[in-house]
Amino acid sequence: MTKPWEDEALLRELYWERGLSLRRVADKLGCTYQPVRKNMIRFGIPRRDKRTVAGNYQKRHPAHYRTRKNGYEAWSVKVDDDQFTVSVHRLAAVAWFGFDTVADRHIHHKRPIPWLNAEWNLDVMDDKEHKSLHAQSRARDSQGRFR
Structure with a gap:
């Protein structure tokens, strides 16, 4: 059985569609940051631009x-x-x-x-x-x- 942090579609959904940070994705999947990041690299899932993330943070806060x-x-x-x-x-x-x-x-x-x-x-x-x-x-x- 595949662990949830090894599910490409789930990682894409949580990170890109729901906009969760890697730490929040890890919390939701019951693991630490490292396996989430490692599998995102393995699947070629790109990271969000830091300036965009900062801008979104300021919109929310x-x-x-x-x-x-x-x-x-x-x-x-x-x-x-x-x-x-x-x-x-x-x-x-x-x-x-x-x-x-x-x-x-x-x-x-x-x-x-x-x-x-x-x-x-x-x-x-x-x-x-x-x-x-x-x-x-x-x-x-x-x-x-x-x-």
Whole structure:
């Protein structure tokens, strides 16, 4: 008797017609990723283009959360060809301090921990105040110029 992950027609149906990922196909068939992938190669079943898969993911999940390389957390949403992103600390500041207080101002972490978005750790500042605060901590040369 043939194992379900060795059934070419079933693999094509699950992967191409139903649009399941290889991991989801494997879960449905009661095996791991490897036998599904191996048999897709054996049967010459092509994989979907990664850009298409990413685009379909964004259609199903238009808003998504991520942590940036610098440690700041953000929510993003794609609308047509435009991507809009807002930092979690800005969203939290709007919730705690109100939109009018936060609009057109910087949200500063008192402790320099980018994912510590507690109310006590956030300060709302204008641009000049924020630049001045960060300038104080920047390294300077012997003449006092920024490095």
